Amino acid sequence: MDKLTTSEHDDLAKMLGARKQVMHDEIRTGLSGLRGETIEDILANTTDAGDIASANQMTEVSNAEVARDTAELRDIVAAEARLTDGTYGVCVDCDEPIPYARLAAYPTAKRCIRCQEIREEKG
């Protein structure tokens, strides 16, 4: 299996960036509904860490949707960190490159399909 080409890498970086923006927006919308704050109040805090921290607080109030979005945002931030440090697109279990088709469908994937299936079987 070949490593990602530069253009594949760039495409995935763009996908992650776009997805991150959606998650930021959804978390802010979800949190503003919970706290009765205006979007402007929440937009004042625009860092990833800030969103995750405030979302973590609010998930204790059990908003399942915010919890899900927060988990995805956390995955996206981790995937972007892997893009930066050059470990993106490599399976964390077997060290084989993850096929572009899988990453295009699931840009935050940390494992190849085979290792993911093994992991899910184990539970």
Ligand SMILES: [Zn+2]
């Ligand atoms: Zn693997």
